[in-house]
Structure formats: structure tokens, C-alpha cells
Amino acid sequence: MTKNIILRAENLRKAFGGLIAVDDVSIEVQQKTMHAIIGPNGAGKTTLFNLLSGTMPPTKGKVYYKDNEITSLPPHQRAHLGIGRSFQITNIFPNLTVLENVRLAAQALGGDNFRFLSHVGTFGDYIDKAMAVLAQVGLAGQENVYARSLAHGEKRKLELGIMLACDPELLLFDEPTAGMSSEQVPELIEIIKKVVNRKERTAILVEHRMDMVMNISDFITVMSQGNVIAEGTPQEIANNQLVQKAYLGDFYGELL
Numbered sequence: 001m002t003k004n005i006i007l008r009a010e011n012l013r014k015a016f017g018g019l020i021a022v023d024d025v026s027i028e029v030q031q032k033t034m035h036a037i038i039g040p041n042g043a044g045k046t047t048l049f050n051l052l053s054g055t056m057p058p059t060k061g062k063v064y065y066k067d068n069e070i071t072s073l074p075p076h077q078r079a080h081l082g083i084g085r086s087f088q089i090t091n092i093f094p095n096l097t098v099l100e101n102v103r104l105a106a107q108a109l110g111g112d113n114f115r116f117l118s119h120v121g122t123f124g125d126y127i128d129k130a131m132a133v134l135a136q137v138g139l140a141g142q143e144n145v146y147a148r149s150l151a152h153g154e155k156r157k158l159e160l161g162i163m164l165a166c167d168p169e170l171l172l173f174d175e176p177t178a179g180m181s182s183e184q185v186p187e188l189i190e191i192i193k194k195v196v197n198r199k200e201r202t203a204i205l206v207e208h209r210m211d212m213v214m215n216i217s218d219f220i221t222v223m224s225q226g227n228v229i230a231e232g233t234p235q236e237i238a239n240n241q242l243v244q245k246a247y248l249g250d251f252y253g254e255l256l
């Protein structure tokens, strides 16, 4: 793998008709780091996230995972390569229990993983796996609760559990704390930090709020109006005038 770059995007562009949401974006994500992509509203972060996770094809440009081109691979095939993305809440089965949701996710991918070992994982293996994952995401004790009865914050933990059940090497998050109350945010951030470091995984975290990523990221890419306007350590980004200006513009934009 070139210079420990786990994911590389080259000259990505996404146009929606005349609107260019992502305009010639190139990024390199170092293995075993927490890499944040931040920027004001409408900067193109979610669009870039969708190009990286395979939910939509780029108009132009290429995406590489460990030096293999994955530009047109759909999300489920990326999952088999080790790329997990945080699912929308709608991907949770509301009428199944917390445990069943995670067990199914483990099984969905487990079939393939176990094939290499030339035997099929047993039901018990998947339950054990799911229980371990639930402990990691802070849902121990809630195994038998129906997913539909979870509070919003707990559903976000379940989404994370569903992603972890597939044992991803690279985790993609788009605003994981969106819609959570400010008291719930620190706990989820701690869980994310822990699961990313536990197995020395890599994570790409798309986030609107700069304060949230400052103490959790190793490296930050800042987008504004479809372009990368700055890259660097949290310290470098905090002191960057262009970034401050972009956020200030957004601040006034929100007041109007």
C-alpha cells in the first residue's frame, strides 16, 4: 500500500445538473488515523461521503482503497473489502431486537469471511460476535429490546454496532451525532474513539461542527463550496484564516 494510504480520492467531481457539489477534490487518508472532513453547510461533505462510500458515482475522478480502484463498486461490495459506513436509521430493522439487528449484520458478511476458512460460522458464533459488539457500543443489557423502542441516541449506537459487526478496517461516519442532544454527544464520541483505536482501525468522519472534531481527529480536511480549502492537524486548522472566514460566512448565513 503506497505510503500507508488506505483511501485515496483523485480529482473527484459531482455535478447535480448545473450545480457542482464536489469540484475536483483529492484526498489521501492515512491508515490508522481519524480523518475528519469538515466545512460549513452545503460545502459538499455529504456528497463527498457518498462518493467515498459508493452510494453515488462521481461525475469524474477516481477512488482507490489500498491501491485498488473502487470508484464504481457499490456499498455492499465495499463492505466485503473492509469499508463500513454508518447506516441511516432506516437500515435498522425496527421490529427485531437490538441483538438480532447486530447478529444479522455479522451473519450477512460472516458467510463470506468464513468461506475462506472453509467452514460456515454457526449461529452461536454470530451471537457471541453480536454480544461483544453490543458491549463495545454501550448497549450491553439492551440485547432484547426492540430496536423501535430505542431512544434516538441509542439508535445511533445500534447503527454503529451494525457497522462494527462486519469488522470493517475503514469506518465512514457522516455526522454521527446529528439529532442528538448535547448531553448525549460526549458518550458517542468516546465510543467512536474507542472502537476506532481498539483494533487500530481508520475512520473518516464527516462533520459540520468544528468543535466536535478538534480533539478527536489526527488530520482534518476542510471543504467549502465543493473545494478543499485547507488540510492539516487540528492545530493548523484552528489557526487557518481561510477556514475561519469560511465558517464566519456560514455563521452569518445562518443568521439571515
Ligand SMILES: Nc1ncnc2c1ncn2[C@@H]1O[C@H](COP(=O)(O)OP(=O)(O)OP(=O)(O)O)[C@@H](O)[C@H]1O
Residues within 6 Å of the ligand: 016, 019, 020, 021, 039, 040, 041, 042, 043, 044, 045, 046, 047, 048, 208
Ligand atoms: N441529490 C442532490 N441533488 C441536487 N443537489 C444536491 C443533491 N445533494 C446535494 N446537493 C447540493 O449539493 C451541495 C452540497 O450538498 P451536501 O449535502 O454535500 O453538503 P454538506 O456539506 O453535507 O452540507 P451539510 O453540512 O448541510 O450537511 C448543496 O448545494 C446541495 O443543495
Ligand SMILES: [Mg+2]
Residues within 6 Å of the ligand: 045, 046, 047
Ligand atoms: Mg451533510
